[in-house]
Amino acid sequence: MTAHHASLARIRLNLRHRGVHRDLRDATEMHRTLMRLVPDGLGDSPRLRSGLLYRLDVTEHATTLLVQAAAPLTPENLPAGYGETDVKDLSPMFAALRPGLGVRYRITVNPAKRERLPLTQKNKRGSVVPLTGPEADQWWVRRAADAGLQLKSLLPAPQDPARRHGKNNPPLRHSLIRYDGTATVTDAEALSTALLAGIGRGKPYGAGLLTLAPASAQ
Structure with missing residues (x-):
């Protein structure tokens, strides 16, 4: 690896x-x-x-x-x-990652999807819509699987939204949800890539950082 x-x-x-x-x-x-x-x-x-x-x-x-x-x-x-x-x-954490390893995780994410537009507007892009509740949970399960993690548990906790102030700045409101739980590593290389790059949108505003600890750690 x-x-x-x-x-x-x-x-x-x-x-x-x-x-x-x-x-x-x-x-x-x-x-x-x-x-x-x-x-x-x-x-x-x-x-x-x-x-x-x-x-x-x-x-x-x-x-x-x-x-x-x-x-x-x-x-x-x-x-x-x-x-x-x-x-x-x-570096020691990256070196320890291997398929089958049990971990505890924490991440704050900005679950979202792009709105589908009717065919009459095929040249336009839909708005980005924040996800909440079960839709947000399913989003995280899918993104975790893509990142080499099979979730065993997840506990969602809505966070205060990221905000931006100032006359010259357009308003910003990123919906943030923190997830805690346990998981099993399925793909160490994909997980390393996700750890380094972050997951989802809103990275400049406090979203996307995934942290891990051994499942046995308290």
Whole structure:
């Protein structure tokens, strides 16, 4: 199997920091701040070239940002006092993936489908429609299978939608759902590709980052 490399930063946010409050209110500002973690000079599509993905995990004890990239991560470039950061190399996780391995997973996704238009509008593209409920669950089951995961369980939890503010920005509202559960790896190479590239739409706005842990881990 091809050797894959990425790093994951876990940032426990300082909720008293003005920059954190700004970024939590505006997905565009969050994206701008997190791009400071990867090198400059990546051309016209720096997020895509760096492989940067992120997810916001909120519990009663902490608000944590997980940020993954194939490019080197430099947490010292974050604003002073933004949060406590720990970075780990994901290479051992990629090396451990194999068919039949049981894992626990977590992902926040933006389930959506493109609206079908009547034949009279065959030269036009339909709108992208967010999915909810069983339709969203089925979307995730299909996308997980494509990514080399056979789901054994899934627990959906709707998240606050990603929003964008500002006079010069068109409104943004990405519907987000977090899924937790267990699964079995069916295709290690497809799974590695999905882990690096992210799954679904809305990657610049906190969707698509899949994280794994051994099924036996607590």
